[in-house]
Amino acid sequence: MRQDHFDQVTGGAARDAGGWLGTLSVAVVATSADGKVVRWDDTAQELLGYPSREVLGRHIADLLHPGADRSLGRSLWDLAVTGSGVTGAVTAWHRDGHPLELEIWAAPVPTRRRGGSTVLVFAAEAHAARSIRGSSAVWDGLFARSPVGIAVLDTRLRFLRVNPALQAMNGLPEAAHIGHRLVELLPGVNAADMESAMRRVLSTGEPVLDFRRIGRTPADPAHDRVWSCSYVRLEDPDGRPIGLAASLIDITAQQRAQLETEAVRRRLALVNEASVKIGTTLDLERTAQELANTAVPDLADVVTVDVLETLAAGDALGPGLIGGAETRRLGRAPLTGSPVADILAPLGRTMRFPATAPYTQALAASRPFVVPELDAVSIAPAARHSTAPARVLAAGVHSFMMVPLHARGVVLGLATFYRIRALGPFTDDDVALACELAARAAVCVDNARLYHREHDTALVLQRSMLPQHISAPPGVEVAHRYLPASDAAEVGGDWYDVITLPDGKAALVMGDVMGHGTRAAAIMGRLSASVRALARLDLQPQEVLAQLEAALDDLTEPMLATFLYLVVDPATGHCRVTRAGHPPPAAVRPDGTVRLLTVPPGLPLGVGGEIFTTTDLVLEPGSLLVLYTDGLVEARGSDIDDRLAELTQVLAQPVSSLDALCDGLLTRLVPAAADDDIALLVVRLTGTATD
Structure with missing residues (x-):
């Protein structure tokens, strides 16, 4: 038999024996009609250990077990020659003496000689053959019945095979896929990006997992869908790329849920x-x-x-x-x-x-x-x-x-x-x-x-209760300011007053109801009216504070207020001062010396149980008295002692008028929007009053 004819015959027979033989090491042997080996390839030598020179011309049955009894081998051979072929498992002897189980496929093949024939034998190690057959069955079952879309592509990214699941995803039969690229079949998805990822896999050998295919296919042309794709390179025994395996899972529902x-x-x-x-x-x-x-x-x-x-x-x-x-x-x-x-x-x-x-x-x-x-x-x-x-x-x-x-x-x-x-x-x-x-x-x-409505109401109420016009008694000059809190803070209950007493003296009043809003303003109005009435009864300062304490006790809800009450005789400069938790007043002598009057601080009105004390002192003619609420000297992040020191520094500077002094105090001590209401009262004892 000529070599070319042998190759043609063996190639065709191999295809007839099953496509999966390409993945199995198979020996190809040819014999004459009488069973003598006429062809022994390299794989046969690797499988049984015999070189061709030791086998050619021998009867093939000599290679089967047992060595002495060749009847089984000859009967199989007779069947292969006279019938349509045999397939089965036999035991052969390896050249080194150990038995080897083989699976063989033997069939007669006509030759060109008239009436001549030969027997073509394929042999493979039985265990490997069974493994290959099992793997093939698993693959075929997985490919046919898997809900995952599976495709095999060549190195030019043309479809070689697609499973039914992928056909359903794409809305195209297998025949429409074979031989075509993805960009040709599905222009409605990001096919170019997918092919770029596939080429990277073919080039590097690194698989790509969870690449997203997004778009529309003929299976559902009206809606966008999302698939998770994975690509793995297929290689020959020498590691050369021969194609690509792709798997696709429709994750549209999961993607929507995730979104x-x-x-x-x-x-x-x-x-x-x-x-x-x-x-x-x-x-x-x-x-x-x-x-x-x-x-x-x-x-x-x-x-x-x-x-x-x-x-x-x-x-x-x-x-x-x-x-x-x-x-x-x-x-x-x-x-x-x-x-x-x-x-x-x-x-x-x-x-x-x-x-x-x-x-x-x-x-x-x-x-x-x-x-x-x-x-x-x-x-x-x-x-x-x-x-x-x-x-x-x-x-x-x-x-x-x-x-x-x-x-x-x-x-x-x-x-x-x-x-x-x-x-x-x-x-x-x-x-x-x-x-x-x-x-x-x-x-x-x-x-x-x-x-803002309550703020405006409280502001109107408070302004209406402050003295609209102060008539100072002889011997006293007065300047005053009221600065409401900024819009970011609520109106408080600050107030001031100058009350002329029957004996020519003057009562200087400064109060601050704790709290904010309309209620604080209303309480302030109530206290200011009470002070005016009590002052005209010529009560001692501590007695006035005791009556105000009682007025706060009558309220249904507790309320606190700081209060400063000072009675001054303009003719003599004699002053009587009582404090209820209020900042101390300041006095400025004619020579510019400034001091904070040392007066017991007392507790705020409304605390209860306080016995208020009165301090007596005498001021020179031309002296100034400065009364104020805590909004002037308290500031976030600043120590109160530092702020009081700053107050005395401003008071020590010469000014042209009492109004200028008031404006200077507000400008220096409150440069930004005030966090709290500020009431300020400045009084000068002129020394011109008649006794």
């Missing part, structure tokens, strides 16, 4: 952030801006916050929205750098909308107004009243919603959210989140409204 979980986490984080960042002060403008800043960029790309004009102006909320809406823009984010934000009204602008405008209707209904997908049709109702809707649409806004600021049954304003980025339209979850943020801001806005 939903992440969205919930982001919403909770944003709500938590809002609880910290919105409402840090009782200031309307700052609260509105905090809402806008919090919502950008996690919820929207641009946010505006408007409150009712009456609220922004500090007035009552008004009759309602029957005739239209008038609002003032107090918040906008971002403030600059956004084309859409630049189109919208700036901060501080007052806007008016008719009753038929969507803006007004959203306020009146006190419900969110949402346009998930903004277009020319959806903006038509608003475009009749303003050019802004068409301009924001042209600037790229594709989704829009308005959410009322609603608190305690009252609509206070409106927050508007614009989306420009490709995040999709506002969803129900987005609307719910926007309502949560708006509700928090609305409560803070309403708190600010109520606070």
Whole structure:
């Protein structure tokens, strides 16, 4: 038999014997019709140890066990020659003498000689053959029935084989895959990125795990899906790449659940952030801006916050929205750098909308107004009243919603959210989140409204109870100041007074009701009226304080107050001073010497059980007495002794008038907004009073 004919015959027979033989070391032997070996390849030599020179011409049955009884081998051979072939397991002797179990496949093959034939024998080690057959069965079963999409590709990334699961994922039969690349079959997915990852695997040999395929396939052309892909390089026995194995799992449901979980986490984080960042002060403008800043960029790309004009102006909320809406823009984010934000009204602008405008209707209904997908049709109702809707649409806004600021049954304003980025339209979850943020801001806005209303009421009450005009007795010059606390703090209960007594003396009064708000101001008014009545009874200073203590005891809720009562005789300079927990008064001699009067401090009124004492002293004509509340000398982070020393330093400087002295004290000691109310009273003893 010629070599080329032998190779042609053996190659065809190998294919007939099963495709999995390519992965098994198989010896190929040929015999003549009488069983003599005529062909013995290198694999046969490796398998049984005999070189071809020792085997050629011998009967093949001589190689079978047992060595002496060759009847089994000859009977198998006769069957192989006369029949269609045999397959089975036999025991052969290795050249070194040990038995070796083989699986053989033997079949007659016609030759070109007329009537001639030969027998072609394939032999393999039995254990290895059974392992290969088992692996092949497992692979075939896995490939056919696995729910995981599986594909085999060649080194040019063309499909060689795909399993039914992958066919179902792609919506294409196996015949449509074979010989084609992914970019040709599925242009609706990120095929180019996937092929780039596959080439890296072929080049480096490093597998790729969990690469995401995203997009649409003919199996579901209307929806985006997500698959987790893994790629492993296939190699020949010498380690050369021969292809690629790919596995795909559809993780769309898990991805959606993960995205939903992440969205919930982001919403909770944003709500938590809002609880910290919105409402840090009782200031309307700052609260509105905090809402806008919090919502950008996690919820929207641009946010505006408007409150009712009456609220922004500090007035009552008004009759309602029957005739239209008038609002003032107090918040906008971002403030600059956004084309859409630049189109919208700036901060501080007052806007008016008719009753038929969507803006007004959203306020009146006190419900969110949402346009998930903004277009020319959806903006038509608003475009009749303003050019802004068409301009924001042209600037790229594709989704829009308005959410009322609603608190305690009252609509206070409106927050508007614009989306420009490709995040999709506002969803129900987005609307719910926007309502949560708006509700928090609305409560803070309403708190600010109520606070400012009470603050203004307390301030009016306190100013009305302070002496509107002080008529000093002869021999006394008076200057006074009252500085309310800044808007960030509540009005306190500070007051001062100068009362002319029947005998030409003067009672100098300085008090501070502890606490803030309307109640403190009311108690201050009550005490100040009581002091005026008691002073005219010519009671001793300690007796006046005892009566004020009793007045505080009559209150249903405990209240404390510090108090300073000083009676001065302008003709003699004689002074009687009593203190109830109040800062000490200061005295300035005509030569500029300053001292704090040494007077027992006492306990504040309302503590109870205190026996007040009175200190007597005499001041020279031309001396100054300076009375003040603690707001003048107390400051965060400063020691009270240092502040009192600073007070004496300011008093020691020459001034042109008592008014200039008052202004200088406030300027030097309170350079910024006051944290507490300040009452200041400066009295000069002129020495001109008649005895």
